[in-house]
Amino acid sequence: MGHTLGQLAVKVQGIVKGDADLVIERLGTLEKADKVALSFLANPKYQNHLATTSAGAVLVKTNELADLVENAIVVANPYLAYAQLSHLFVPKTHGWKGVHSSAVVSLKAILANDVVIGPNVVIDDDVVIGEGCVIGAGSVIGRGVKIGQNSIIYPNVTIYHDVVVGESCIIHSAAVIGADGFGFAPSKAGWEKIDQLGSVVIGNNVEIGAGTTVDRGAIENTQIGHGVKIDNQVQIAHNVVIGDNTAIAACTAIAGSTIIGKFCTISGGVCITGHLTLADKVHITGMSLISNSIAEGCSYSSGMGMEPTTKWRRTVARVRRIDEMAKQFAQLKQQVNKFLEKVDK
Amino acid sequence: MGHTLGQLAVKVQGIVKGDADLVIERLGTLEKADKVALSFLANPKYQNHLATTSAGAVLVKTNELADLVENAIVVANPYLAYAQLSHLFVPKTHGWKGVHSSAVVSLKAILANDVVIGPNVVIDDDVVIGEGCVIGAGSVIGRGVKIGQNSIIYPNVTIYHDVVVGESCIIHSAAVIGADGFGFAPSKAGWEKIDQLGSVVIGNNVEIGAGTTVDRGAIENTQIGHGVKIDNQVQIAHNVVIGDNTAIAACTAIAGSTIIGKFCTISGGVCITGHLTLADKVHITGMSLISNSIAEGCSYSSGMGMEPTTKWRRTVARVRRIDEMAKQFAQLKQQVNKFLEKVDK
C-alpha cells in the first residue's frame, strides 16, 4: 500500500519539503506515527508536537512549519489533505467478488455488471442496482428499491420497498431505511394504523451510520439531500426533509414532518420535535431540545452540563422553586421601592 | 388499486357528496393531491386548503365542509377514516410466497399452512407460527418462539428463544426481542452476569419499530400489553410491564422493572428510570426524565427548549449559582423586613 511522499503531494496539490522518494505505508497521529507514517498538523495549537513526532513526514500549512520536521507536504488545508489521502490507505474490507452464490436475487432485479453482492444478500423484485455498488452480506434490499452507482451497503442493512438511494452513498450495518413512520389514529378501540404510503428518497454522497433508522413518509416521501452525513443510531421520522450537506451526529432524533436546512451541523443526543422548520447553517449543540422553528442560522443550545450530584441536587431543588422565588423577589423589590420613594419625599 | 368514491364511503360508513363513481387511485395531502387522489381534512384550522386543493375528493366532517369541494365523503372522524382507507392503498412490499427454499426451518418447528417465510429466514426448534404470518428475509426466530396469526415480522428482526408474540403484531427491521436484560452482581473480580431466565410476552395488535430492543426478564417476563405501539429505537429493559394501548415514541428508554399504565402517551427521547409505577393515561412530553412514580394520569415534563447558545450560556451560569442567589435573597429579605419593622415601630 506504499506511496512516495511525492506521489501523495500530487494527490493533494501540495509541495514536498524533504525526501520526495520516502515511501509512506500508513497514516498516523503526531504522537504515535512511525518512520513510514504520514501525519498531519490540522490545529496550530499542537505545533509543539512537530518537535517530538517520529512521523516520517507531516502535512502542514506553511513552509515555516515544514522547516520544523525532516519531511513535509505543504498544503493549503492539511486536514482536508489528510481526509483525501485516507482513501489510499483503506485495507481490504471483504473477500467477496461478483454475485455470491448464496445470495437470493430476484429474476426481476436488474444488477449492473460490476456489482459485488455478498453472501446471503436478498434482493427482491424490481430492484435496480447501479455500477460499482457493493451490497454487504445479509443485507435485504426490498421490492422496487433503486440504488445509484458506486454506493456501498454494509452487511445486515435493511432497505424497505421502493426506497431510492443515490450515487456514492454509504449505509452502515443495522441501518433500516423505509420502515413505517409512526402514525396512528386514535379510536375507541385503540390505535388505528395509518399505512405509510410514501417512501424515502436519498440523494448522492450521503452516509448513514450503523443502526440509524429513516422512516418512510405517510403520504409524501421522507427526503435526505445530497451530501448529508448521518452518524449512528440517529432516528429520522416520516416526512422529514433534510437539506444538502447537513451533518447529524449520533443518537439525535428528528420527529415527523420537520424540515431541516442545508449545511446545518447537529450534535449528538439532540431531540427535534415535529412540524418545525430549521433554517440553513443552524448549529445545535449536544443534547439540546429543539421545540420551536429556527429562522436564523446560528448556534442553539439547551443542554446543561453536569455537576457533582450533591451540588446538582441543591440546584434542582432551587430551580423547582424558582417561580416562588421570583414572585417573592418582585414583592420585595416593590416593598423596597415604595419605602425608598417615601423616604425620598 | 382503484376504488370508487362510493366503495370507499361504504368502508368508513360515510356519505358521498358529489360523484360516487369517481375512481380514486391513491391518498394525498390537501396541498399535493391530484385528481385521482382522496385527501382528508383532519384539523379544522386547515379548512382554507379546501378552496385550493386539487384532490379528486376529500374526507370531511360536515356537509358544510363538503360543499367547499367538488367531491367529498362526509364522515364522523375524517382522520380515522383516512387511517382505515390507508390499508387499501399499500403497494406490494415483497415478492415472496410460501416458504422460500433458502429459509432454514427446523423440522421441530410448526408453521401454519399459509405463512410466508422469506429468503434466508432462520426458524429454530419448537417455533410455532400462526396462520397468515409473514416473516421477512433474514429474520431469526429463536428456539421455542410462538407468533400469533397474521403477524408481520419485517426483515432482519431477531427474536430470542421462548418469546411470545401475539396476533396481528408488526415488528420492524433490526428490532431485537428477548435479548438479555442488563443484570450483573458486583464482585471483587468485576461483574458477575445474572443469566436472564424470564422471557418477553407481547399481546395482540402490537407494533414495534425498527431498531427497538425489548429485553427478556431476569426471572419473570417482560410484558407488552395489547394494542401497544412502540416507535423506532425504543429501549425496554427487563421486567418492564406496559399496559394496553400505550404508545411510545422514538428513542425513549424505560429502565428495568418499571410498570407503565394503559393508554399512556410517551413522547420521544424520554428516559424513565427503573422500579417506578406510572398510572394509566399519563402523558409525557419530549425528552423528559421520569425519576419518580406517577399516580395521576396527566401531563408531565422536564425538557427545556433551546435558546441561542450565547444567551443559554448565561442562563446556565446563573442556574449553577441559583443556590447562592437564593441564600443571598433570603438574607436580603430578612434584612429589609427587620429594618422595615424597626421603622414601623
Next chain:
Amino acid sequence: MGHTLGQLAVKVQGIVKGDADLVIERLGTLEKADKVALSFLANPKYQNHLATTSAGAVLVKTNELADLVENAIVVANPYLAYAQLSHLFVPKTHGWKGVHSSAVVSLKAILANDVVIGPNVVIDDDVVIGEGCVIGAGSVIGRGVKIGQNSIIYPNVTIYHDVVVGESCIIHSAAVIGADGFGFAPSKAGWEKIDQLGSVVIGNNVEIGAGTTVDRGAIENTQIGHGVKIDNQVQIAHNVVIGDNTAIAACTAIAGSTIIGKFCTISGGVCITGHLTLADKVHITGMSLISNSIAEGCSYSSGMGMEPTTKWRRTVARVRRIDEMAKQFAQLKQQVNKFLEKVDK
C-alpha cells in the same frame, strides 16, 4: 434441570439450613416463587417477604434470616450467589450444533474444532474463531476478525473487518462493531470522508447489548477494556477508550476520543462529549450531559426530573429570565445596602 439445595450450596460456598435434598427446579422472586424454586433476599428492606414467600428455599445472609424460612442457603453475598446459580438454570437457547450447512465460511478462515456456527452465518477471509464460540444465525464476521475462545455472538450481529474480540465475550443481536467513525473534513464542495483506518479491540469478559454500536478508530483503535458491560443501544464513537470493568447502561452515547476510567458506572441516556478524560470510579446518573473532563471518582449529574407540565412551564419561563432576575437582584441588594449604610451613619 433440577439440583438439590445441597449441590447448590456447594456451588456458592454456602451452608444449607433445612432440607439439603430438596430439589430446586428454577429460580424465583420472593413474591412469585413456588415450592421448587430458590429465591434470594438481596436487600434487607424486603425481609418481611420471608414470612409470606412460597419459595422452596431462599438465599440469605445470616442464620437469623434463615430461621424465618423452612429451607435456606446462608451465604456471604446472596445477590452474588443468585447470579452465580443463575448460570445453572439457562434453558437451551438454540438447536444448532457444529457448523451449519447454510453458513458461508471462507476457506481462509480458521475455526476451532468445537465452535457452533449457526445457519446463514457469514465468515469472511482470515477470520479466527476460538474454541467454544457460538456464532448466532445471520451474523456477519468481517475479514480478518479475531474472536477469543468461549465468546457468544448472538444472531444478526455485524463485526467489521479486523476487529478483535476477546475471550468469554457476549455480543447481542443487531450490535455493530467496527463501523466507520463519524469523521469528515469540511471542504467547499461539502464533507470529505476521512476513511477510518483504525479498528476496535475488545477485552475479555465483555458484554455488549443489542443494537449497540462501537465505531472503529480513525487512525488508532477504539478500545474496550476487560470486564466492561455495555447495555443496549449504546453508541461508542471512534477512538474512545473504556477502562476495565466499567458498566454503561442503555442509550448512552460517548463521543469521539473520550477516555473513560475503570470501574465507572454510567447510567442510561447519558451523553458524554468528545475528547474528555474521566477518572476511575466515576458514577454518572441518568440523562446527564458530561461536557467536561472529570478528575475525581465521585457521582455527577445534570438530569432534572419531571414535574406536572403546567408547573414545569412556569419553571422554564422563569429559568429563561434568570439572568435578568439575577441582575435586578444584584441592583436591589446594592440599593438596599447603600440605604442601610446611610441610615447607619
